[in-house]
Each structure stands twice: as C-alpha cells, then as structure tokens.
Amino acid sequence: MSAGRGGEFATASRIRDAAISRFAREGFGAGLRAIAADAGVAAGLIVHHFGSKDGLRRACDEQVLAVMREQKAKTLTDGTGTTLLAQLAEVEQYAPIVRYLLRSMQAGGELVATLIEHMIADAEEYLSTSESAGVIKPSRDPAARARYLAYQATGSMVLWFTLHGAGAAPDQFAALFRRYIDDLTLPALELFTEGLLVDRSMLDEYLMYVPDPPAAPGADTAAP
The missing domain is CATH 1.10.10 (Arc Repressor Mutant, subunit A)
Incomplete structure (x- = not known):
C-alpha cells in the first residue's frame, strides 16, 4: 500500500x-x-x-460486526475459558460497540435489519467452526440455532438496558455494561453448559409432532 x-x-x-x-x-x-x-x-x-451518512453508517456496521465476529470466534474456539476470562477482565473496552448496537436496534429500519442478518450469518459461521473444534455440540438445524441465539442475545440486551440504563449518562454506560455482563454470564454459561431440562422427552415429543423433523446431528442421511 x-x-x-x-x-x-x-x-x-x-x-x-x-x-x-x-x-x-x-x-x-x-x-x-x-x-x-x-x-x-x-x-x-x-x-x-x-x-453519505448512510454510507458512513454502513461502514460503522461493518466494523462493529468485525469486532463481534473476532471476539466471539476467539471465545468459542478456545474451549478452555482462558479467552473468556481475558475478555471479561477488559469488558469495558467494548462498551462503545455495544452501545452502538443498542442504538441500531432501537432505531430500527432497513439498516438494522441488514445488520442483524449479517450477525446471524456470522454466528452460523463461528458456531460451525466451534463444532469442528469440538467445543460445542452439533445441531439438527445450524441456521435456526444461530438465528435463535442472535435473537436471544440482542433481545435480552435491549430489555436489560431498557430496564436499567434508559436514563444513564454517556459516561455511565461502561459501568452499566459491566453490570450487565456480571448479571448474565453465570446463568448463560450454566444454561449452555449443563442444560435446563432433565430429560429429552419434550424434544422427542416435538420431533414426533412436526411433519418433517430435521435429522439428528451426525445422523447418516444417505439412502441405503
């Protein structure tokens, strides 16, 4: 260059x-x-x-996505928790990125719809990489899982900050983001690691109910 x-x-x-x-x-x-x-x-x-201003915003969206993609990929392919702990120790540095994402979701419109779709595509990619690394379990429907996790993460974030940070001054946001992370990290890790239901009966009943259920992860779908 x-x-x-x-x-x-x-x-x-x-x-x-x-x-x-x-x-x-x-x-x-x-x-x-x-x-x-x-x-x-x-x-x-x-x-x-x-x-234009919209062009600038698209560039901002791309940078926010790049930072999120990089950090998520590091966490979900490490598998030891070391990267997660390092990120937790420095969580305040990501406060501007998170607040930008919140502003986008609250503003709505075509640009945020595109942003969320890119987030979902990125999530599917790094979840697939994590499967290959043996860090997370495979899914019957990887695309649906990625979409669900993106909706869950963004929805819970919007709700939490609506309840706890609506009137916060700009210089208070980093501390609020730390509190948000502290509130959600343990229950999220517990749920994702140990699960919630004591058996698979609800899943099995649902798979019997839907007309064309997806195959179990790793199942051989080739014709005999």
Whole structure:
C-alpha cells in the first residue's frame, strides 16, 4: 500500500471510529460536522470517503460486526475459558460497540435489519467452526440455532438496558455494561453448559409432532 493510500485508509478509519462513538452516545441524529470535529477532519472528507451518512453508517456496521465476529470466534474456539476470562477482565473496552448496537436496534429500519442478518450469518459461521473444534455440540438445524441465539442475545440486551440504563449518562454506560455482563454470564454459561431440562422427552415429543423433523446431528442421511 502506498503512503498516500495508507493515509487515506487511516483517515477513513479514524472517521468511522469517531462516528461509532458519536452515534453510540447521541444516536443516529448526530450530525456529520460533529463527527468530523471528533475525527479532526473537515466535514467534506466524510462525503469523500463514505458518500453519505448512510454510507458512513454502513461502514460503522461493518466494523462493529468485525469486532463481534473476532471476539466471539476467539471465545468459542478456545474451549478452555482462558479467552473468556481475558475478555471479561477488559469488558469495558467494548462498551462503545455495544452501545452502538443498542442504538441500531432501537432505531430500527432497513439498516438494522441488514445488520442483524449479517450477525446471524456470522454466528452460523463461528458456531460451525466451534463444532469442528469440538467445543460445542452439533445441531439438527445450524441456521435456526444461530438465528435463535442472535435473537436471544440482542433481545435480552435491549430489555436489560431498557430496564436499567434508559436514563444513564454517556459516561455511565461502561459501568452499566459491566453490570450487565456480571448479571448474565453465570446463568448463560450454566444454561449452555449443563442444560435446563432433565430429560429429552419434550424434544422427542416435538420431533414426533412436526411433519418433517430435521435429522439428528451426525445422523447418516444417505439412502441405503
């Protein structure tokens, strides 16, 4: 990469990161001039690099997804808990990313629908990698499992912060995010590791009920 192109990339990244922080604090009504001031650039450079405010937001979405994908993949392929504990020790650094995601879900619209679909696709990919690594169990329907987990994670987060953080000042969000993680980590790990139901009778009854149940994970579906 030439020095000129490297400088262009660095400037675009600085604008994108400033936009994530500003959108996280104020919502998507934040103006381009404020974002430009945060990034230390002229407002015209935002249009130069991203074309429009929606283009900037798409770039922010892509960065948020990349960070989430990287951290989830690390946790779910390690298998020892070491990576999880390291992430828990530094959870506050992810507060701007999480607040941006919350703002997106609260805003609704086409952009967040696309963001969530990308989250689900990423989840299916890293869950598949974790299956191959022997860290998680296979699923009868990997795509449905990934979608359920994404809905569960985002829905619980929106509900928790609606109940506990609706009136919080921007500088309080990192502490609130720490509290959210502390509240949910143990029950989530317990549920995902040890399960909830004492036997499989409900699952078996459901599989008998549905017209065309998916095959059990690992079952040989080839014709005899």
